[in-house]
Structures are given as structure tokens and as C-alpha cells.
Amino acid sequence: MSGKKTEQIVKAGLYLIIISILGWAYFTGAFQFIIENPKDLLYLTGQHLKLVGISAALAIATAVPLGILITRPKFKRLDWVVLNFANIGQTVPSLAILALVMSYFGLGWQTAIFALWFNSLLPILRNTVAGIENVNPQIIDAGNGMGMTSKQVFFKLELPNALYAIMAGIRTSVVINVGTGALAFLIGGGGLGDLIFTGISLYDTGIMLSGAVPVILLAILLDFLLEKLEKIIVPRGLQRTLEAA
């Protein structure tokens, strides 16, 4: 009960912050800038989405299989090595990664994508491992006892029952990446960071916010869409179990 109340208070607080930022943007002329330069804004948003989309897709394609691999009995001994490595990786600031990677890949969006990809790995990997390891061992035992092959146990029991956690990890990393993506401008990767950093250099809050507000809205929108996707792909029997709990 009290948990729900807290959730409502926090939500209301967040909406308040977003609305005040929007109000601030309105009074500093950010919207006017947006209306006057629609093409710039669309182009930069497109770039930003490309950065986030490609890096997220790559991160899912690496972290989920890696997470699955290290929960297999054969590789289970290695899971702490991989998780510790990912943990340490996460402590390196995004800006430092950009600087480090730049010396190899040079300037441009490839470098930005590499840094964003690296940043997204841990939340997805963590949640994949935790999701699979937290599947009720009783149902795995029942599956084995009924004569499922290890492949069937994985695809019919472990993966569907871990999907909720895996999706949560993907949502977290995508939302973080929308924000971090603004840094891509610093190494010539484009994106909405262009407006933000231009605004900062010119001491023009309006231009700065005309980049920041779309970033915020993009993060909220993507999280919302992923939540809808989650509802579709997570088995219905599990969604209700979690609601009831």
C-alpha cells in the first residue's frame, strides 16, 4: 500500500520537474528556436536515434547471449570474471571512454556508437544473468524430471521466465544511452548534443534547451514504447504474477 503511495508521489514529483523544464524552455525561447529550425532539429533527432538504436541493438546482441552463456553449467565458473570485468568497465566515465576510443577509431559516429555500446553492456548483462539465475529452481527440476532436453528447458522455461528481467535491463540501458548520446557531439558523432553544446558555448539557454528538451522527451517516449513491447513479449502468466506479488 505505502509502496504504491510512494510511487505516486515520486511520479508526481518527476512530472513536476519535467513540466518546469518545459516551462523554462518556453520562457527562454527554446520552442521558438525549434519552430524556426524544424529541419535542423529533425536531422539531429534522427542522428541521435541512429546512435542510440544501433548501439542498443549491438549491446543486446552481445550482452544477452553473453549473459546466457555464462549461466550455462559449463561456463558458470566464469560468471564472476565476466561480471567483475563489466562492473569495472561501468565505472569508467562515458567521457573517458570517448577520449580513449577516439585515439583508435578517430572522430565520427563509429566512435560514439562504440562508447554507447560499451556503456549499455552492464545493465543488460547483469539483468540477463540475474533473470536466468532467479528462475524458480523447482520448475527447472520439474522440467528435467518430465524429460525435457536441456535445450527445451532453456527455451521453454529459463528464457521466457527471465524475459521480464532482461527487458528491464534493456529499458534501463536505452534510457541512459539517450542521455549519454548527447556527448557524441564532442567527437563529431552528431546528435542532439550539437544544440546543447552550441547553446552552452554561446551562453544561450534557449538553444541549449532546444536540444535538451527533445532528449528528455525521447527518453520518455522510448521507455514508454519499450514498456509496451515488454507487455507483448513477456508471457502473460508472468506479468500477472508480478502484479499480484
Place this chain on the structure above:
Amino acid sequence: MIEFQNATKVYESVDKSVTAVNNINFHVEPGEICVFLGPSGCGKTTLLRMVNRLIPITRGSIEVEGKNINSMDIIKLRRSIGYVIQHNGLFPNMTIEDNINVVPKMLGWDQNRMKKRCSELMEMMGLDPGQFQKRYPFELSGGQQQRIGIARALAADPPVMLMDEPFGALDPIIRDHLQNEFLRIQKEMKKTILFVSHDIDEAIKLGDKVAIFDTGELMQIGTPDEILSNPKNDFVRDFVGDDRALKRLTLLKVRDLMVLSDGFRKHRLNNEWHGQVISVNENLKTALSHLLSAPNGEVCVVDDHNKKLGVLCVSDFNLFTEVHPKDISIVR
């Protein structure tokens, strides 16, 4: 038919080895329920899980339906044995229908056959297929889930079932109810069942045979009556409890006592009967309880058609204590 020959399980670790199951020898006839009974850590669950090779056997052999389990393909073996665990182990991501169809699907049954079998099983378990088959496990009560767990194990009609404390997590009323239904279904199905329990009353009620284990050793195996009337050693005596004579009463019915006593005091029935009445099919423990609460220590016995057969009183129980259990045929 299930046969254990010198079945042994040893867990080896770096500095010591632990014998979880030691040299077990016995067999279970087709259509029998054999209850494995004992305190936790006695090896009963280990032995059960050795049968479908969830735990590999260290020494000795186990034969199911005349075949050594180690000579069979492990997946085929498991699909041919029903498996029910405590807390049911239903798959939360699948509907009730999909849960029941897991093994038939793996065996490649066609849709119609699966659908028919699923409805048949759900009806047998007293759950309306139309109402429940599209639901998910979390939408069912604990008792309903356990029924589905049993239905799922029966789906492909395996000759042998392994049940690991299937009723352990249920409240006493639901448990009693499910035990009765289970016995009713078993009467028709005639499966060979290994049933793990830590509850002596459950073992007496369900088992054709009861095997009592302690620290990996088989202490005694026999019919519930043999176990209760002739505990082989101190451990079994302690385990079945000081009230074993009372427990034994649940195995017999008023009918059995009537056979021994050539009917009870028919002459008393000439007058109208105002006291308590019990059925001839009631077990003797319940009958004794009735007698102790009856105002004059007498109750009237009636048959299925409510015809008065005679009057029972506490002294009739003397007949029973003097008789060796082997001489009494248990009416089930």
C-alpha cells in the same frame, strides 16, 4: 514393477564421502503405492530422484518395468515416468492446458488427441476444462494447482509415477480432500507409484506398502498394518509414535470388527434407537471417537441403506487387540 537392487548413492567431496542411500533392496508390485517415509535427510527423496536419474546411482541397479534404468535413454526414461513435486512446479509462463500438454507435445501427439486428453484429465481432477484450461497457474488456488500438477504427470499415461511430497504444502482440509481423490483415481488407474512423505498418517492412508528410512538405510518395509503392529526396531517404533495402536484403527472399518464378533447385540435394536448412529464403512478410529462421546457408551451401526445392524460399545475393541493383524483382511 520397480525393483531396487543394492541401490547406493555416495556423494564424494574432496575430504570426505557421504552415503546418502545405502544398499537398498526391495521391489514394488505393479499397481501398488509405496510410500517412502522418514525424517528429513533420511535419503527418501534422493532414492526417488534416482529412479528417473535426476540423481545418478553410484552402485547397484534400479529396474523399472523390467528394464535397468541406466540402459535406457535418459530423456525417454523420464518421459515415461510421471513426476510430481511439492509446490507443484507448474510452469508460470504457460497456460494450464499447455502445462498439462508438456509431455504429450514432446512425444509428438496430434492436437486433437492432446485436447481430448487434457479435458479428460481436468474433469477427472474435478476442474471444469472450459473454465480453467486457458488460465495461468497464478490464477489458481494451491489445491487446484496441485491437481493440475498431478494431471500433468498423468498426461501421457505413464505406468509409473514419482511423487515427492505432492500434498506437503497444502492445508490439512484440502490435503485430506486431495488424498481421498487421489485414492479414488488410483483405484481406476492402477499406476505403480513411489510417494515420498514425512507424514506417518499420510503414509498409512495412501500406502499399500510403507518403506521407512533413516540415514540412508531402509529400516522396515511392509504394509501399514505390519509397520504399526510390528515395528522392527526402536527407530520405527519412535517414528510411528506411541499412538500407533490408535493409528492402526484407521486401517480397519467397523465392518471388520463385525466379522470378528458375529454382529453386535442385535437384541438391543428391538426398542427404538435414540442415540448416535455410525456407518458400517466408518474406520475404527472415528468409531471409537463416537463411542467416547456417546452418552451411554453405545452407538448404533447402520449399513449403506440405513438398516440398523447392531449396537457397538467400547468393549468390542478387545476383540481387535487380541487378533494378529495378519488375520484381519483390510477392506479398502
